[in-house]
Amino acid sequence: MQVWAVANQKGGVGKTTTVVSLAGLLAEVGYRVLIVDLDPHGSLTSYFRFDPDEIEHSVYDLFEQSEVTASKFRSLILETSHESISLVPASTALATLERKAVGKEGLGLQVAKSLRFVREDYDYVLIDSPPVLGVLMVNALAACDHLLVPVQTEFLALKGLERMVRTIEMVNRARKNKLTYTIIPTFYDRRTQASVSSLRELHKLYADQVSNAVIPVDTKFRNASIKGLVPSSLDAGSRGVHAYARLLRGLLERRKQVQVDG
Numbered sequence: 421m422q423v424w425a426v427a428n429q430k431g432g433v434g435k436t437t438t439v440v441s442l443a444g445l446l447a448e449v450g451y452r453v454l455i456v457d458l459d460p461h462g463s464l465t466s467y468f469r470f471d472p473d474e475i476e477h478s479v480y481d482l483f484e485q486s487e488v489t490a491s492k493f494r495s496l497i498l499e500t501s502h503e504s505i506s507l508v509p510a511s512t513a514l515a516t517l518e519r520k521a522v523g524k525e526g527l528g529l530q531v532a533k534s535l536r537f538v539r540e541d542y543d544y545v546l547i548d549s550p551p552v553l554g555v556l557m558v559n560a561l562a563a564c565d566h567l568l569v570p571v572q573t574e575f576l577a578l579k580g581l582e583r584m585v586r587t588i589e590m591v592n593r594a595r596k597n598k599l600t601y602t603i604i605p606t607f608y609d610r611r612t613q614a615s616v617s618s619l620r621e622l623h624k625l626y627a628d629q630v631s632n633a634v635i636p637v638d639t640k641f642r643n644a645s646i647k648g649l650v651p652s653s654l655d656a657g658s659r660g661v662h663a664y665a666r667l668l669r670g671l672l673e674r675r676k677q678v679q680v681d682g
């Protein structure tokens with residue numbers, strides 16, 4: 421089982437879209453995929469037509485007791501409309517967590533510990549996280565083998581990325597195996613100067629960390645979310661889906677390389 425978290429301390433950069441797109445593509449090639457919604461807004465949960473306001477048992481339950489059991493964790497998993505994609509949903513109660521977690525030791529590993537119970541059941545786990553640094557994002561970073569950081573190609577986006585990279589460095593001071601990450605340029609529009617120059621800047625500053633795949637602006641993502649379908653089910657030939665497929669090929673290639681080297 422391989423765990424990828426998708427995070428950026430900036431909102432609206434394409435995190436949830438990245439989770440949904442990659443989950444769809446991984447499921448298409450036959451992998452069993454679990455997606456985990458750690459965002460109190462529950463966009464990923466809503467995407468698959470579950471209501472974060474109504475959900476009784478969610479990822480929130482993992483934070484109620486310091487010990488999580490296998491049966492507890494399994495009971496949270498929902499089947500989605502997509503055959504090979506299962507979901508651990510978020511509920512709006514998660515919003516209260518940051519306040520409650522203050523001063524409680526050891527809540528940073530709740531998700532990592534829980535995922536160990538389902539190691540044999542899934543090939544890939546994708547974690548969506550909120551755009552704020554707090555106990556939920558810390559859980560996402562602690563649970564993943566590799567981090568994906570979508571960055572909108574526009575002015576000011578790089579400032580947000582700087583913050584995220586500082587967070588990664590902070591996390592790495594506490595981790596045995598260093599957290600590696602891939603930056604994904606998103607909302608790219610080659611007709612705009614802001615897109616072109618910020619992509620150039622990204623390559624200059626973060627070189628090898630930047631994915632070769634650049635995600636273009638594509639209205640099909642919105643259409644897919646309105647229909648509750650993964651983008652590749654709505655339109656496999658769209659530019660956006662092609663770009664995520666390219667990203668996935670790069671990530672799988674990278675993983676093979678790590679296995680060879682390691």
Ligand SMILES: Nc1ncnc2c1ncn2[C@@H]1O[C@H](COP(=O)(O)OP(=O)(O)OP(=O)(O)O)[C@@H](O)[C@H]1O
Pocket residue numbers: 430431432433434435436437438459463550551606607608635636637638639641642645660
């Ligand atoms: N490449 C794209 N082209 C056009 N629209 C996109 C693209 N990626 C995402 N969107 C749309 O932009 C909006 C924000 O995207 P998304 O929800 O994935 O961002 P997010 O980083 O998860 O946001 P938040 O921080 O609020 O959770 C959504 O309506 C989504 O459909």
Ligand SMILES: [Mg+2]
Pocket residue numbers: 435436437459463464548
């Ligand atoms: Mg989101």
